[in-house]
Amino acid sequence: MSTAQNSSSNLTDSALNDPISKSLETNELIIKTIFQNCYDIVFRRIQIYGQINTLLVYLDGLVDTKALDNILIKPWMLETPRPGLGELNSADLLLEQQLVSIAKTKTTGTMGNIVQGILSANVVILSDGVDHAVIADLKGFEDRAIEEPIAEITIRGPRESFTENINVNTSLLRRKIQSAKLKMESMTIGNLSKTTVVIAYIEGIAKDSILEEVRNRISQIEIDTLLGGNFIEEFIEDHPFSLFPQVQNTERPDIVASSLAERKVAIFIDGTPFVLIVPFTFWNAFQSADDYYERFIYATLIRWLRMLLVTTSLFLPSIFVAITTFHPQLLPTMFLLSITSAREGVPFPAVIEVLLVEFLFEGLREAGIRMPKPTGSAISIVGALVIGQAAVQAGIVSAPMVIVVSLTGIASLVTPRYSMGMAFRMLRFPMLICSGMFGLYGITMATIFLLIHLTNLESFGVPFLSPLAPLSRSELKDVLIRAPRWSMHTLPLSGSTRNKMRIPRTNREPRR
Amino acid sequence: MINRLAASMILILCIVLLTGCWDRHELSDRVFDLAASADLRDDGTYLTAGQFIIPSRIEQGASGSEKSYYIETGEGKSILKSIQGVRQKLSRTIARGHRHNFYIGEKLAKNGIEDMLDVFSRDPGNRIRLDIWVVKGNTGLEALKVLYPLEKIPSVASNKIYKAVGGTVGKSYLDFLMASSAEGSCPTLPVVDIVQGASPQETIRFYGRAIFNHDYKLVGYLNFVEGAYRQWILKGISYLEVVEDIPEGDGTVGVIVTNFRSKLKSSITSEKKVKMDITLSGVGLINENNTNLDLTQLHNWKLVQNKINKSNSEHVLEMITKVQKQYGTDVLGFNEVLNRQHPIKWKELNRNWDNIFPEIQVTVNVHIKLKQIGLVGPSLQFKEREIKK
Numbered sequence: 001m002s003t004a005q006n007s008s009s010n011l012t013d014s015a016l017n018d019p020i021s022k023s024l025e026t027n028e029l030i031i032k033t034i035f036q037n038c039y040d041i042v043f044r045r046i047q048i049y050g051q052i053n054t055l056l057v058y059l060d061g062l063v064d065t066k067a068l069d070n071i072l073i074k075p076w077m078l079e080t081p082r083p084g085l086g087e088l089n090s091a092d093l094l095l096e097q098q099l100v101s102i103a104k105t106k107t108t109g110t111m112g113n114i115v116q117g118i119l120s121a122n123v124v125i126l127s128d129g130v131d132h133a134v135i136a137d138l139k140g141f142e143d144r145a146i147e148e149p150i151a152e153i154t155i156r157g158p159r160e161s162f163t164e165n166i167n168v169n170t171s172l173l174r175r176k177i178q179s180a181k182l183k184m185e186s187m188t189i190g191n192l193s194k195t196t197v198v199i200a201y202i203e204g205i206a207k208d209s210i211l212e213e214v215r216n217r218i219s220q221i222e223i224d225t226l227l228g229g230n231f232i233e234e235f236i237e238d239h240p241f242s243l244f245p246q247v248q249n250t251e252r253p254d255i256v257a258s259s260l261a262e263r264k265v266a267i268f269i270d271g272t273p274f275v276l277i278v279p280f281t282f283w284n285a286f287q288s289a290d291d292y293y294e295r296f297i298y299a300t301l302i303r304w305l306r307m308l309l310v311t312t313s314l315f316l317p318s319i320f321v322a323i324t325t326f327h328p329q330l331l332p333t334m335f336l337l338s339i340t341s342a343r344e345g346v347p348f349p350a351v352i353e354v355l356l357v358e359f360l361f362e363g364l365r366e367a368g369i370r371m372p373k374p375t376g377s378a379i380s381i382v383g384a385l386v387i388g389q390a391a392v393q394a395g396i397v398s399a400p401m402v403i404v405v406s407l408t409g410i411a412s413l414v415t416p417r418y419s420m421g422m423a424f425r426m427l428r429f430p431m432l433i434c435s436g437m438f439g440l441y442g443i444t445m446a447t448i449f450l451l452i453h454l455t456n457l458e459s460f461g462v463p464f465l466s467p468l469a470p471l472s473r474s475e476l477k478d479v480l481i482r483a484p485r486w487s488m489h490t491l492p493l494s495g496s497t498r499n500k501m502r503i504p505r506t507n508r509e510p511r512r
Numbered sequence: 513m514i515n516r517l518a519a520s521m522i523l524i525l526c527i528v529l530l531t532g533c534w535d536r537h538e539l540s541d542r543v544f545d546l547a548a549s550a551d552l553r554d555d556g557t558y559l560t561a562g563q564f565i566i567p568s569r570i571e572q573g574a575s576g577s578e579k580s581y582y583i584e585t586g587e588g589k590s591i592l593k594s595i596q597g598v599r600q601k602l603s604r605t606i607a608r609g610h611r612h613n614f615y616i617g618e619k620l621a622k623n624g625i626e627d628m629l630d631v632f633s634r635d636p637g638n639r640i641r642l643d644i645w646v647v648k649g650n651t652g653l654e655a656l657k658v659l660y661p662l663e664k665i666p667s668v669a670s671n672k673i674y675k676a677v678g679g680t681v682g683k684s685y686l687d688f689l690m691a692s693s694a695e696g697s698c699p700t701l702p703v704v705d706i707v708q709g710a711s712p713q714e715t716i717r718f719y720g721r722a723i724f725n726h727d728y729k730l731v732g733y734l735n736f737v738e739g740a741y742r743q744w745i746l747k748g749i750s751y752l753e754v755v756e757d758i759p760e761g762d763g764t765v766g767v768i769v770t771n772f773r774s775k776l777k778s779s780i781t782s783e784k785k786v787k788m789d790i791t792l793s794g795v796g797l798i799n800e801n802n803t804n805l806d807l808t809q810l811h812n813w814k815l816v817q818n819k820i821n822k823s824n825s826e827h828v829l830e831m832i833t834k835v836q837k838q839y840g841t842d843v844l845g846f847n848e849v850l851n852r853q854h855p856i857k858w859k860e861l862n863r864n865w866d867n868i869f870p871e872i873q874v875t876v877n878v879h880i881k882l883k884q885i886g887l888v889g890p891s892l893q894f895k896e897r898e899i900k901k
Contacts, residue, residue: 325538328610329609329610333610333612333668337544338570339539340544341568345568350538439536
């Protein structure tokens, strides 16, 4: 059985490079051999105007059959040829230029292209006596409509997000940047999946070194199936073992557009609604799309809130443990007394207690994402009642601990970039263990190690903590604050750039 | 590579682990004393006591008959030995980081508190912002035992009273150490005493200031107003009521003074006599007028202001004279003033400061500026003809 399969696949592999024969019968046989055991392949033989023997080959379900009927088959079978068509049997260009009334076609001479054409949802038209085939684009598979973004929600921003279809995605971007300088380079990756990957950038603005690096790294990818952004992300990251993501992913066309304008490079992948953007720095994690759609003062304040909460999500449980078990003199007396009384009778040490509650919380959170929708209410009831009420009443955990963990849980959800939030969520645990063993000293040590790691990271040649470390003053307008738009004159990621200015400096003087 | 990595990891771990600190104690293994006391017993041994919090009784609404603290004592021939006596009765380690108040019995204070201070300053777990109180005419243990009705934990009461009457809280331990180590000056401590309150139980009262000599022995007290005058000179006060007789108006006028300022100017005469000019100023708000004067009248207002300033100057001078002649201890910061204003001559003076201090000629000028007379000019209960315009 296996030997038979091997021999047949060898045969088809060799047939792929063959030129197309002039005989329709031979061609049909070859294609049939290649698509052996593929139930969804359709061979349709018709005679155009009763004269030209033609074969249409396509995959059922991928092609718009209604259009196929109306545009090709019906006119060819039911109508008479228009006057001035010329000799129907002789001209092979006639087929493409006069008979196939479809916008996007191309001709090919090899069997391999035919097969690829069929697989990527085209109709292949072969006719007798012609050694070319016409590949006509009649894509008609089911598609998700453009919907509101799910993971990156804004209040005032546009409400569209990418879909699984790469053509729709690139068109969404093209609609935002209507310039010929927006370049999209396409390539195919995946031995089996043959996924289209598009590298998008703005010529003259995108940083050349980054663009070159992206092209280089993507072209080196060897993979069988490419089903999502992370497949590429893992190949092209600088530091695959770091907890911190070094590639941004987004489902919002506006984020892609603004990133490209800020000298970054985007990678579109067919079949996923997420687009990758490189380089990604630490501070990008705190920039929400809404920061740019709201007035700059609110945006700045909200950004500070976000940074404060992210710090909270990383440090709060460990600081709580450190202070209560190592340095109780740091708390105000009355606060300490109420914590002491709440912890009285709790059987576990504080650090074990935090780990216990965190474990339950993380479990609930994971269950909340994975559970089938109808069971949602059950999870929330169990979570709220069991952890919130019963555990405290039973004296297994103390009430302040539940408050600390829930505060941490809320705080860890404010990062606009989910993947960065994950990094902080993970880091909480080593931090907790350090503080449980060494108190504030342990927290300080762990923080120093974390900072050393962060300063060592880089994403496509851009230091992860830039522009703060190394400091680059002109780029600070969109890091810790969000300066007003009219004051952001220069492009970020400066250095060797031909066009450093983003908008003219005298754009707007504040009105008096 | 792997070896180097492992070696560096081990080195880093050494940095982390070899500091030698491991002070991890769960809250349920600690007992917090919010106040403690030390006394000298008749046989010469020390008696220390702590007011320990019972965490399970702190909880909300658990008030009532059950006290949220208890007192444990220990005795021994030194402070540490007596603390050992306390620890023998405790199931948890003592955490002193939240001890705001420490009471010293009068007897111990008179005998000298030198030994006790060493224990305080040596223990890193001790709170530097501690208030040490001398219990006038009683023992520290009795002060711990007083049930103060307003506060759940009574030991915080003395602290809060002090704050409410306009003092600076949390500095007396530090000030004591600073005054003892400075040249010339003598240390002081705040004083509480135990009095019969209006309710059947005894209550704690802020009394004033205790004055210690260079041997850390109690030599005498300043009462509440005297202590306040002293704090006025030292810029450590925020609120004071003064009531003075106004003979011209057949009664008294009470003033609340705020915005305190003080200015000390020293001079040294050719005969090596030291003179000190003290100017105290403040803003007064009239809160009580038992005279028949109409204070809306400028001359009456001036009369009252002059009278108040004059008699206050006298009172301050009385207090200073008491400190100079009776106690002979510089607790007024004169040494620092001279050190700053005559740094060269101070080098000569400081050797003999204890003899010079009682002989300093002091002049006091109080300038209370009356800014508000309240809602009414004359007192409303007077008839029109009784009011002195």
